[in-house]
Amino acid sequence: MYTAIVNSVTNVAGEFHVAKLKLVDPKEMQFTAGQYVICKIGPPKGNHTLSIASAPSQDGTIELLQSVAPMGEGSKWLLGLKPGDPVQFLGPLGKFVLQKESIRPKVFVATGCGIAPLRGMIMDKLSVVSHQSSESKNSLKAESGELMTLFWGLRYETDVFWKDEFEGLAATHPNFRFVLTLSQPASTQRGEPMDAWTGAQGRVTEHVIGETPDLTNSEFYLCGTRGMIVDMRQLLTDNGVAPSQIFTETFF
Ligand SMILES: Cc1cc2nc3c(=O)[nH]c(=O)nc-3n(C[C@H](O)[C@H](O)[C@H](O)COP(=O)(O)OP(=O)(O)OC[C@H]3O[C@@H](n4cnc5c(N)ncnc54)[C@H](O)[C@@H]3O)c2cc1C
Structure with missing residues (x-):
């Protein structure tokens, strides 16, 4: 059992909230990007499963992403957390992690909060580059490593978060491509007028096949x-993609 202290809980957009936790006992957790934790939230539900949305390199801290759309016990618990509150959880758990030895192009596909474990994996892979000295960093960037593409589907413009972060990674890492697609770009949850959406539209499944260059050689990480x-x-x-090249985490 781990004990952490809440650093912050932030409403990043629409139904999505990010909790940043600082581990206190023990002070660090060894985990592989993509794994999840089971938080103790008290009765009646007792447990609440959330993926770790950050990379293992964040010393002593982890981030959790909650969609509060269902507003069940877990949503209410996370919304009620305040800075300084203790959080207890079990973990790390799960096998939804990157294939260690594989050099296949990687395609990440998420809907909504399914981005959480994929963000951890992507940050982890790309931080290998950012931890190098500047000279070797440049050469690594030029070589780029295996191609990674993230397809992420959200519903409305008002749902959009972490866009700048992923676009920033795509701008600085030639091997990383980011496609954010909205299924209902013209509408908003509150019916307010918004600037016209110029990005991709439609369900995430409509983009992956046509926009993945080396489809049958790629491996796929699906979450949502x-x-x-x-x-x-x-x-x-x-x-034509072999089932052995498809890895999944089903949230609900
Ligand atoms: C391995 C694993 C990792 C998970 N990681 C995350 C995560 O990182 N972030 C996260 O938000 N959730 C995650 N979930 C789902 C999570 O455990 C909860 O089900 C969810 O957060 C809602 O919790 P709740 O207690 O508010 O509602 P629940 O009582 O769990 O669910 C109420 C109902 O809403 C449905 N539901 C659950 N989530 C949603 C949703 N987002 N939108 C619409 N309906 C939903 C459920 O199927 C159920 O019918 C994960 C689940 C698993 C199995």
Whole structure:
């Protein structure tokens, strides 16, 4: 069992909230990007499962991303957290992690809060580059490593968060590409007028097949709703991707 202290809880957009936790006992946790923790939230639900949305390199801190759309016990628990509150959790758990030895191009596909474990994986992979000296950093950037593409589907413009962060990574890492697609770009949750959305539109599943250059040689990390994962897996296998190259985490 780990004990952490809440550093902050921030509403990053729409239904999405990010909790930053500082580990206090023990002060660090060894984990592999993509794993999850089970938080103790008291009765009646007792436990609440959340992926670690940060990379292992963040010494002594972890980030959790919560969609409060369902507003069940877990959502209410996270919304009620205040800086300084203690949080207890079990972990790290789960096998949704990058294939260690593989040099295949990586394609990450998320809907909504399914971005959480994928963000950890992407940050972890790219931080290998950012930890080098500037000379070797430049040469690594030029060589780029395996191609990584993130396809992320959100619903509304008002849902958008972490866009600048992923666009920044894409701008500084030639091997990383980011596609953010909105399924309902013209509408907002509160019906307020917004600037026209100039990015990708439609469901995330509509983009992956046509926009992945080396489709059958790539490996796929899918995270989010059961519906997206079932549809995406079917599309991938229909288009010749071996099932052994598809890795999934179903949130609900
Ligand atoms: C391995 C794993 C990792 C997970 N990681 C995360 C994570 O990083 N962030 C996160 O927000 N959730 C994550 N989940 C889902 C999480 O455990 C909760 O189900 C979810 O956060 C809602 O919690 P709740 O207690 O508010 O509602 P619950 O009582 O769990 O759910 C109420 C109902 O809403 C459905 N539901 C759950 N989530 C959503 C949603 N986002 N939108 C619409 N309906 C939903 C459930 O299927 C259920 O029918 C993960 C689940 C698993 C199994």
